[in-house]
Structures are given as C-alpha cells and as structure tokens.
Amino acid sequence: MSFLNPVGPVIDLGVNIDHVATLRNARGTVYPDPIRAALLAEQAGADCITLHLREDRRHIKDADVLALAPQLATRMNLEAAVTQEMIDFACRVKPADVCLVPEKRTEVTTEGGLDVVRYHKEVEAAVKQLQAEGIRVSLFIDADEAQIAAAAAVGAPVIELHTGAYADAEGAAQIAELERVKAGVRWGVQHGLKVNAGHGLHYTNVQAIAAIPDIAELNIGHAIVAHSIFAGWENAVREMKAIMVATRLGAK
Ligand SMILES: CC(=O)[C@@H](O)[C@H](O)COP(=O)(O)O
Numbered sequence: 666m667s668f669l670n671p672v673g674p675v676i677d678l679g680v681n682i683d684h685v686a687t688l689r690n691a692r693g694t695v696y697p698d699p700i701r702a703a704l705l706a707e708q709a710g711a712d713c714i715t716l717h718l719r720e721d722r723r724h725i726k727d728a729d730v731l732a733l734a735p736q737l738a739t740r741m742n743l744e745a746a747v748t749q750e751m752i753d754f755a756c757r758v759k760p761a762d763v764c765l766v767p768e769k770r771t772e773v774t775t776e777g778g779l780d781v782v783r784y785h786k787e788v789e790a791a792v793k794q795l796q797a798e799g800i801r802v803s804l805f806i807d808a809d810e811a812q813i814a815a816a817a818a819v820g821a822p823v824i825e826l827h828t829g830a831y832a833d834a835e836g837a838a839q840i841a842e843l844e845r846v847k848a849g850v851r852w853g854v855q856h857g858l859k860v861n862a863g864h865g866l867h868y869t870n871v872q873a874i875a876a877i878p879d880i881a882e883l884n885i886g887h888a889i890v891a892h893s894i895f896a897g898w899e900n901a902v903r904e905m906k907a908i909m910v911a912t913r914l915g916a917k
C-alpha cells in the first residue's frame with residue numbers, strides 16, 4: 666500500500682518501466698521518458714516502480730535509476746543480477762527493495778528463476794551486503810520447493826515467483842503451471858516469506874494469479890506498456906490495478 670493509494674492493502678501493483686526505456690532507446694531519443702512514466706504510474710495507482718538494470722543496459726540506464734530514486738513517492742524495486750557491480754550500485758542507490766534476478770546476456774527476456782540452490786554462497790553474500798544498507802531483498806525464483814527453502818535459508822525476506830511458464834502455457838498446461846504457482850505461494854508462506862509474483866502477466870491472464878490470496882504484489886511491465894499505446898499510459902496502469910483489486914476482492 667502506498668501513500669498515494671491509502672485504500673490498500675488488497676494486492677499491490679509494481680509497474681515495471683523497462684520497456685518505456687526500450688522504446689526510447691530504439692531511436693536514441695530522450696522520449697518516452699521512463700521517469701515521467703514512473704511518476705504518472707504512481708498517480709494512476711502503482712504501489713511501487715520496478716526497473717531492471719540489465720548488465721547490457723539494453724533498456725534502463727544507470728542515469729535512469731539515479732534520477733528516479735529521489736523522485737518516487739512510493740518505493741523503488743530495483744531488479745539486478747547477482748554481480749558485484751550490480752550489488753555495489755544498488756548499495757549506492759539504496760532503493761527500498763532489490764530483487765535479485767538471473768541474467769543471460771543473449772536472452773530475449775528473463776528465462777527462468779535464480780538458482781539459489783546452486784549459487785547459495787553468492788546469493789547469501791549479496792543478500793547480506795544489501796541488507797547491511799537497509800535494503801529489503803527479494804529473490805526472483807521459480808515456484809520450486811527447494812529454491813524457496815534456499816531463499817529462506819540465505820535470509821531473503823521476500824520472493825517473487827516467476828510466472829513466465831504460466832503466462833506462456835495454454836489449456837491444461839496452464840492449469841498445471843497455475844497449480845505450481847499456488848504450491849509455491851504455500852511454501853513461501855510456510856517459510857515466513859512475503860510472496861510476490863510476476864513476468865508475462867497481462868490483462869486476461871492476471872486474474873488467476875491475482876486471486877491467490879497470499880500473493881502480496883504483482884510486478885507487470887510489458888503488457889502495460891503495450892496496452893498504453895491504445896489506452897494511454899495512466900489508463901493502462903489504472904485498468905491493470907482495477908482488475909487485480911476486483912479479482913482479489915471477488916476471490917475473498
Ligand atoms: C525479471 C523480470 O522479469 C523483468 O525485469 C523482465 O526481465 C524485464 O523485461 P526484459 O526481460 O525484457 O528485460
């Protein structure tokens with residue numbers, strides 16, 4: 666729940682502004698401005714602003730993060746890879762939240778969750794360094810019992826379940842992926858974690874995820890940016906938030 670949205674907490678929406686920057690960078694212009702998009706998104710109901718500083722800087726740039734940090738009325742959720750460069754940068758910016766994500770340089774988009782089981786030591790060190798600066802750490806992971814247990818073991822208080830497989834699937838396969846997400850939420854809650862979710866969610870697949878009562882926040886970007894071309898930016902944010910809240914209240 667944010668200062669601008671005192672009616673919560675029902676379910677929070679983190680608006681991801683990465684692809685506003687993608688469009689800007691496509692022509693090397695200064696527009697559309699991701700900072701303006703973030704501030705307008707807050708006015709339209711976003712509970713936080715999510716942005717992913719990729720190692721290849723394909724969309725968000727360091728200057729975007731630095732410019733946005735002091736202007737937000739809600740909070741920043743900075744997504745970053747587990748590299749020393751990214752962790753040091755995040756510690757300088759001190760966003761409210763840092764979400765640690767896996768990154769492959771050649772991927773079109775984030776393909777899977779962070780492997781916390783395999784990279785236990787590295788993730789634990791990153792969590793410690795960020796937490797020493799007062800930053801809340803979230804781990805972007807698959808809805809897998811071992812990964813969720815590892816997230817709790819490294820001391821992260823928050824997980825974000827990767828909903829990409831759910832979003833990409835259809836029919837029976839999608840129902841199976843939804844069940845996987847639901848199980849992940851249960852395991853997260855059992856470990857005392859705040860459970861968020863995101864990736865690939867859009868206006869007609871978000872409902873089943875928003876209806877899961879223990880999910881605290883959904884991070885959504887690409888679909889909102891895409892819909893804003895037809896609906897306008899603030900309307901696109903408002904519509905998504907309204908769907909999420911109506912679904913959650915209806916599911917209660
Ligand atoms: C981690 C995540 O799901 C988002 O940050 C997403 O990765 C952003 O879009 P791209 O994957 O296209 O950079």
Ligand SMILES: NCC(=O)COP(=O)(O)O
Binds near residue numbers: 825862865866884886
């Ligand atoms: N962490 C997921 C996110 O921020 C948004 O992903 P998408 O909606 O752009 O796929």
